[in-house]
Each structure stands twice: as C-alpha cells, then as structure tokens.
Amino acid sequence: MRRLRLRYSAALVAALIGVAACGGGGGGAPAPDAAAAGPPQRGGELTVLEDVAFAGGWPTGLDPATSTTGGANVSQMSAIYGGLFRLAADDDGSNARVEPNQAESYELLDDGRTVQLKIRPGIAFSDGTPMDAEAVAFNFTRAVNSTCTCNPRWPLAENGITVVDPQTIRLTFTRPFAAVINSFPVSNTNWIVSPTALQQQGEEQFKITPVGAGPFTVVSNQLSSELVLERNPTYFKEGLPYLDKLTFQSIGGDQPAYQALLAGQAQAYEGLSTTPLLEAAQQQGRMTVTVQPPTSPYVIQLNTKDGPFVDPRAREAIYAATDFEAIAQGLFRGLYPVSQTFTGPGGLFHQEKVEGYQGHDVERAKQLVAELGGLTVNLGTLRAYVAQQVMTALQTQWQEAGITVTTETYELSTLVQQFNSNQWQAMLQTAGAWDPASGVGVAFRFSSTSPFSGVADPALDQMLNDAAATVDQAERARLYTEAGKYISDNAYAPFGLAFAAANLATEGVHGPGLTTKIPPIVVNAGILWDEVWRAAPQ
C-alpha cells in the first residue's frame, strides 16, 4: 500500500514537472549567455526566491553575532553587510579565490600565528558612522564572546584582537592558522555591523533592522518571510550596486519557486536541487540555469567506533558494494561528478583520483559479507531530495551484495541526537567546503574531537590539523592528498556525488554567482549582489 502511494506520488510529481516544463512554451532555446549580456545597467528591482527550508529561513534574525543560520543566509548577509572578504571566480568557476572586499589587504605573519588586516579607508556604515579598525575590533570581540555557535573557531590568544592603527587590526593565534582568510567568507565574522546602530536599536531590534556597510540597506524584514532592501547610496564602491531594490522572498520549495519565476513574480531562485526541475528549466530555455562547480561531495560516514564498522572488512564491503558512478549516471544523468575524496572539482586541493581507491566490485563485496557471516546496516540521511534518492539507490546496491539494509531519513534535530548518542552505523552526509579547513570542513566529519565524526584516529587528526595550519599552499595540497589516501586505505568512508545546487535567473538578469559560476562556499554560492543587474525591458 505504501509502495503504491509512493508510486502515485512519484507519478504526480513527474506529471507536474512535465506540465510545468511545458508551461509558457519557449521550446529548447539555449540559456542566455552571460558573456553576451552587454555592459551592466543601473536601476531596477529584483525579487529573489529562497527555499524556506534553507536560505529562506532566518528565524533568529540577521545580526551576525546571534544568527545561527548565517551559513544558509549568505546572500541576505552579504547584501546588507558586504563582507571583509569575498569568494570570487572567473565566469566558468575556475580560478576561485578569496579576495579582500571591505578589507583592503591582509598579511599572514609568524608562520600563520598572526594575521594583520587592513580596512579600506573611507568606508562608512549606512548610518554614516565610520567602518574602521575600531568598529571591526568591536565586531570581532562581540563575535568571540557570543554564546552563539556562529562564533568564530579561531585559536585566539589572550587579548588576541588588537587595533594597530585606525585602519589596521591584528589577530594573534595560539598556533598557526593559515586557513583564517579562506574561512572568512563562511564565517559570520565576515559581516561587520555598525556599533552605533546596534547600541541605538538594542540587540532585539537590530536583528530585524540591521545596519551595515554593504550594498543595500534594510527597508523591512519579516523573519523567514520577506526581506526588502534598497540601494545604499553611500556604498563604498562607486557606481554600485546596480539594483535599486532587492527583495528576498521565502518560498515553500523548488516547484513553487520555479513556477513563480515562470509567472514573472520573481527573477531569481537560489539553491534548486530537484534534478527533474533543473532539467526542465534547461530545456525550457527561458531562464539562465547555473549549476555551480561542486565543492562538497557526499560521503557515506561509517561509524568505526561502534557496531559492525569497527571491523575493517565490513567497511571494505561497503566500498566494494557501492557504485556511485552508476548512481550519478542513472539518477542524475552525469550532472554531478563523482569524487573519491573530501573535495569536489570546484574546491581547493581537489584530486580526481585517489591512488588505490577501492572501487565497485560486487563479487568482492559478497565475499567479504560471507566472511563476516552476514552484514546488517542501518543507513541514514537528512531529509533532502538528492540525499534521499542516493540513499534509496545505495540500499538497492548493497542488498545486491548480500547486505541487509534499513534506511532512515532524519530531521536535523534527530540526526544530531543520533550522532551525540553514537547510535548510528552509516550516514550519508556531505563533507568538506571550498577550503577543506574552513566552515563545516573535513574535520567536522573525520576529526576525533568532532561529535559528527565516525573516525577516531590520531594520525588522521594530525594530517588534517597540519594541513589547516600550513601557510605553504603546495604543502597543504600534499597533506590533503595524503589524508585522502589515508581515509581510502583505511576504508573509513566512501565518497560519492559532488553535488551543488543550481541558481535560476530569468532573462535579462545577470550577476556573478547568479548567472556565472562561483564555487559554493559551503552549500550555496556567494552571489556578489552589488554586481547583479537587470537589463531594461526592450
């Protein structure tokens, strides 16, 4: 009965997607070419849709010191605050780099134990007060002292935040922390609030109507529903932003968002992950579909601390029973590349192959399962379209190898409980970030000290810590290659699809990260909102 209902639902969704794909006609015209868009134009308004389940939810407000969803609300935050640093890339997503934005420059000193930031002179918050080193120090101190989990994970020395001169601030660490600059775009400390406005409004009001020095200022804010912004006339970049008004509108998922774009009620949507809709949008040809270069591959975390995966043979059986290439081709038509380690093609230190990686070999998997006298596995994942599709496919593949598999789909809270209680066996999760040492990086899934890791191996901890600390990029690459091989050799966790969500923009809308490629910092790409523009209607 349940299967019948599932089939019915699947058919219904497919039918809707099919109907939606046909909506508005348009045929199979190619998506507009960003390069051929011509020079940017000033003016106009833009409504951006955000999925309420992720970027469209900002329940704790938009104060970087207290917002626990800052990682999901990168767009809203950057539009209001701008950011000390930003991740930029060439139009095709290559040559991605973190570059100073409101910061003018930085220097890593003392082998990465000290970082000195120079703030661009002449920047003012939209309330007219100066954004200088004092203001940045105030923000850093506030963030460090915040009880929010969004506070920075800096190994900060005592009194480690120092104002050197009106434009210079120094951070001193207890150990080398070379990844600090790359971590800024994924950290709430990247967004600097006006200390004066904060004091005048008080924290409760400030989270609703925050004041920064970014390209836009807040007009109105209904939490997790609608954020209306208007052009900041005192923005420090001359001629920017292009848009006069920018509205973030929360919406209940990919399907209604896609239809709202087709109906012309919004002009952009961030984070499309329903693959059939993505294909429909590509075929329909009335909007630009930008699939970002993926940075965080899926990984099947195996709990090596307890249960069946303490035995390396059980872990090897999972490696041998898993065929991610087949899943990538069969379910996603090759849209997402398969990775053998914790980096995706859009991320730093990506390596396509890991030497000696145990690939798909169903006979070997069967043999290992026989040796073990059978293998029963409970596989879980978070409730998300791609993850659930992959989990179902894995279940089928593993059963073919003689493994008994049960599956669970979790909400975030129940997933956390599973990890905290160590009552889990296998979890399909994403690992890594653009820089493996920043944000929810690789250590989150593989470090002994992380509650969300299935591995407790001091040798791996050392490799990952060294890689995060090293200033020399070539040495970092070598250490990450070594760590990837170590994970593979010990069969700690097979890696899979490197998935990244897509952005949709209607005709005439252009902008870096929206219609050009920028690797996702963690989940969504950091759209550079000050450079987004709309062509005037012909």
Added chain:
Amino acid sequence: MTVATRPGADADRAPGRLAALLASPGARLVGKRLLMAVPILLGVSVLTFWVLNLIPGNAAQQLLGPEATPEQVRTLEQQLGLDQPGYVRYLGWLGSAVTGDLGTSLVSGQPVTSQIGERLAVSGELVGLAFVVSLGLAIPVALLAAYKPGRMFDRVSMLVSITGLSVANYVLALLLVLLFAVELALFPAIGFVPLSESVAGNLHSMALPVAAIAFPLFCFYTRFLRGDLVDQLQGEDYVTTARAKGIGPGQVLLRHAFRNSSFGLITVVGLNLGTLIGGTVIVEQIFALPGIGQLMLQAINTRDFVVVQACVLVFAIVAVLANLLADLLYAVLDPRIRYGSR
C-alpha cells in the same frame, strides 16, 4: 394623547434591559459555551504542551545547529528556561497567556502576540474569502442540481465535485499557478498585498490562494447539500404536504427543503471553519503568504514551542467560536430552537 415620561426613565430602564438581555436564551447560550470553552482550551494547551515535549530536539539544539557542543546546548537551555520541569514551564506560560501575553519567541526573541496578530489577519482573510466563495457558489449549484436530479447539470456538477475532492490542495494550488499565473498571466503566483495598501491589489494577490482552498470546499459543500436536498425532497412528509397544498417545486425546494438542509450545512461549515485556519499551511507556503500557518510550520521546524503553543491555542479559540456561531445560527433559522429555555 400625550404620554408623560419621567425624566431619567430611560436610564432607569437600562439596567433592566441589560438584565433581560443577559437572561435571554441567546446570551445564556453564549455564556454557557464560553464557560465550556475554558476547560477545552486548557485541555488543548496541556495536550499541545505534552505532545511538543515528545518531539525530539528542542529550540536550543535547533538554534545552535549541528555544530553545537552539549555544553553549549545546556547553557542555552538554561537561558531559555528549557531546563526547568515541564509543569513549571507550562504554568509560567499559562500565567502569562491568561493576561493576553503569549510569551516571547524562543528563536526570534519577538513577542508572540504581535507576531500572531500580524499573521492572523492574512490567514483569517484567506479562510474567510474561501468560505464566502465556496458557499456562494456551492449553494446555487447544489440547488440547481437537486432541482432536477440525474439531469445533465446534476451529472456535470457531480463530476466536477468528485474531481475537486480527489485532488490534493497542494496539487491544485500548483496547477492553478501554472494555468492562471504562468500561462494566462491573470493573477500573481506569489506574494501578498495588504488590504491597507490596496483593496484591489489585495484581492488580486489572494485570488489563487483563495481558489486553492475554496475549490475543494465548494465541491464538498455542493455534494453534501445536493445529497441532503434530494433526500428531503424525496422522502420527507412535510415536502409531500407542501406539494399537496399546491406549492410549486421551486418554492418547495427553496423555502422548505433548503431551510431544513441548511442545518447540516451549517454544522459542516462550523466544523470546517474551526479546522481550516490551521490547514492553510501548505497553501501559504506555495503562495508565499505571511500567514499563521507559515509561522507555525517555521516554529515547528525550529522547535519554537512558545510560538507553536500560541498558534494551536488560537486555532482552538477559532474552533470554539465557529461552533458557537453555528449553534446561534440554528436558533436564527429555526425559531422553535430555544437554547436554555425550560
């Protein structure tokens, strides 16, 4: 002839009128039902609180996210008062709620009463318009279908009704957007224009959400009323008597059968009115309407129990009031019904 009236006689009579009004059967009914509502609302709030406590995770965990250490979670639980025993939290909440203060959101730190107030207006308008539209269409269609059952109009209305009842409202909502927003560009697919901004703009923005809720209701009411009318017309003695008196079929239908059938319809509408305001969640999500359903869904996802509790309480109050209204309407429709008379 002049009738002399003593100065101040009206004022003297006023307390007497008030006493008479309070002693009237209608007032007694209202008073009795409102008194009965107290244990109902208390029961609902206790049940909601208990169920919410059974849901895994809490606001502290949700607020802090997966990276939080158990110590951080414990600290925030203390700050939010989530470490206190359930009954202490409940009584604290209840103490404030009876004074009209529904507390402060655990997640946003904003007063819940004002959050609900803003959003209740949107959901209230959505549901109110949906009822007006669905009843406004269902009653004439059902009357016409029952007038000559089995004929073409009846068959077509039955087909439409069954189709409408078979389609989930989220599917209907998406199809409506596809047809009326994407293809025909007649109505907006998302967004809400407040009444204070523009009445026409407001109605324009509410058209598709109202249709998504109203259409299944229209189908249900049409089938329900048409069936009851046909039963009345075919099997009741009073109809035979009316016909024997020479009253025309139209008059029998309108003045006799419809009047009797409307009791059932009122009961159903009353029950729907109480539950539908909480059932607008999906439609509000699809059309990006800032209503109470959207607020409650977000609150459930973030385990913001204070907001969920307040939303459920509001739904319960609406349900109680809707049923009370239905009871009062019975008395209006049938003078023989005298609640509370001995």
